[in-house]
Amino acid sequence: xxxxxxxxxxxxxxxxxxxxxxxxxxxxxxxxxxxxxxxxxxxxxxxxxxxxxxxxxxxxxxxxxxxxxxxxxxxxxxxxxxxxxxxxxxxxxxxxxxxxxxxxxxxxxxxxxxxxxxxxxxxxxxxxxxxxxxxxx
Numbered sequence: 001x002x003x004x005x006x007x008x009x010x011x012x013x014x015x016x017x018x019x020x021x022x023x024x025x026x027x028x029x030x031x032x033x034x035x036x037x038x039x040x041x042x043x044x045x046x047x048x049x050x051x052x053x054x055x056x057x058x059x060x061x062x063x064x065x066x067x068x069x070x071x072x073x074x075x076x077x078x079x080x081x082x083x084x085x086x087x088x089x090x091x092x093x094x095x096x097x098x099x100x101x102x103x104x105x106x107x108x109x110x111x112x113x114x115x116x117x118x119x120x121x122x123x124x125x126x127x128x129x130x131x132x133x134x135x136x137x
Contacts, residue, residue, distance in 0.1 A: 044098045046084040049113040052076040056109045065107075068092065068100055076110055 052073060065073075071090050075081060081089070087097045104110045 044083045044101055045115055047115050048083050049080050050076055050083060050086060050101060051080045051111050053108060053111050069104060072100055072104060073109060
């Protein structure tokens with residue numbers, strides 16, 4: 001890698017990146033080439049809520065967590081966040097966040113509250129009848 005006159009770096013292949021762009025790390029490098037979260041194949045919805053598990057194992061026990069895993073743990077430490085919020089705050093693609101969350105879930109570091117499927121929500125007609133009944137009282 002060589003440096004140009006503006007402080008940018010020349011990446012093998014001929015592309016130039018400015019000095020403020022920082023190191024270029026491909027998403028598959030962060031996930032070890034995986035595209036699915038863990039062997040269980042858990043699917044994380046964008047609105048699923050992720051919370052740091054209070055009974056989580058200590059992270060200093062030699063567990064090989066990458067910096068991205070630790071970033072997610074730090075973000076969940078302050079408050080419960082959705083998968084979409086974690087992706088935005090960590091500035092990582094949602095696909096990468098899902099794989100990393102799968103790792104953290106298997107290690108017992110986080111818990112995930114999945115949204116209620118639409119089939120399990122009450123029918124709108126029933127809710128309107130309840131509201132109308134309450135108004136009649």
